[in-house]
Amino acid sequence: MTKNIEGSINEVNDIELEEGSVPKSDKKGDAWASAAFVTLAQKLFAEVLGTFFIIFTGCGSVVVNKLYDGIVTFPGICVVWGLIVMVMIYSVGHISGAHFNPAVTITFAIFRRFPWKQVPMYIAAQLMGSILASGTLALMFDIPEKDYFGTIPAGSPWQSFAMEIVISFLLMFVISGVATDNRAIGELAGIAVGMTIMLNVLVGGPISGASMNPARSIGPAIVKHVYKGLWVYIFGPPIGTIAGAFCYNLIRFTDKPLREITKTSSFLRSVSKD
Known part of the structure; x- marks a missing residue:
């Protein structure tokens, strides 16, 4: 997300940046707080940290639920996944763009x-x-093979493959709407994406594990050496995210002038005017 998942917050004067460029900061004090001077190394570190805490918290809720007699509950796991994604988007979205997902990164590059x-x-x-997150969980807890915290198809691999495509489609469709369209309320992007994750886990969790993210499935698979159905989670999410972004782009275009479109692009801006 070159514009970042929080891109709408940082856009000023409706200036659209060229691909790969970063905005210039007019305030010297904002040097380390804005995207203008953030180095690639810092962006990559933010991606490592963001992905680490998403996997550690989300998969950790699965581990705790299995080891401690369902104390978290399945709805609780769904909420945890949604909340941690939302929290990390707001924490480092302005630094790295808050991808945390190879399928999302590839899709944004394609478009x-x-x-x-x-x-x-x-x-x-x-x-x-x-x-790293999966390894940390494996070191912290004595996790038996039956309590694997990765993703494995519950039934047919093709059923899970189809489920991953559908829920990844929805995820990217929402991301495209709230994070790349100036007409959306950018400040609420994290909430919208987090809620989408929660809903997808609620629906797809019992079928495929609701990965939507190759990294989420590959990390635990490597640490625990469980590769059953891994192809589902490597190929399914990218197919879904690419299709989701493509479909949103089909409905993105409008004949309204840019000045009229951007009048409603910011929730905070509209509140301040009132």
Whole structure:
């Protein structure tokens, strides 16, 4: 997300940046707080941290629920996944764009909203975060094989494959709407994406584990050496996210002038006018 998941917050004067560029800061004191001077290394570190805490918290809720007699409950796990994604979007979205997901990174690159040259590094950072989080959980808890916290198809692999495509489609459709369209309320992007994750886990969790993210499935698989049905989670989410972004782009276009469109692009801006 070159514009970031919080891109609408930081856009000023409706200036659209070229691919891969960063806005210039007019205030010297904002040097380390804005995207203008954030180095690639800082972005990658933010992706590692964000992915780490998403996997650690989300998969951790699964581990605790299995080891402690269902104390978290399935609805609780759904809420945890949604909340941690929302929290990390608001925490580091202004630094790295808050991808945390190779499928999202690839999709944004395909639709020219992220530079291709950074894609391999972002994916490597996301995988590193997932592996570190999975390793941390494995060290903290004595997890038997039956309590595996990764994703395995509950039934037919093709059923799970279809489910991953559908829920990943919805996720990327929402991301495209709230994070890349100036007409959306950018300040609420984290809430919208987090709620989508929660709903997807609620529906798809019992079928496929509701990965929506190759890194989420690959990390636990590598740490615990469980590779059953892993192809479902490597290929399903990217297919879904690409299709979701494509469909949103079909309805994105409008004949309204830019000045009229951007009047409602910011929730905070509209409140301040009232």
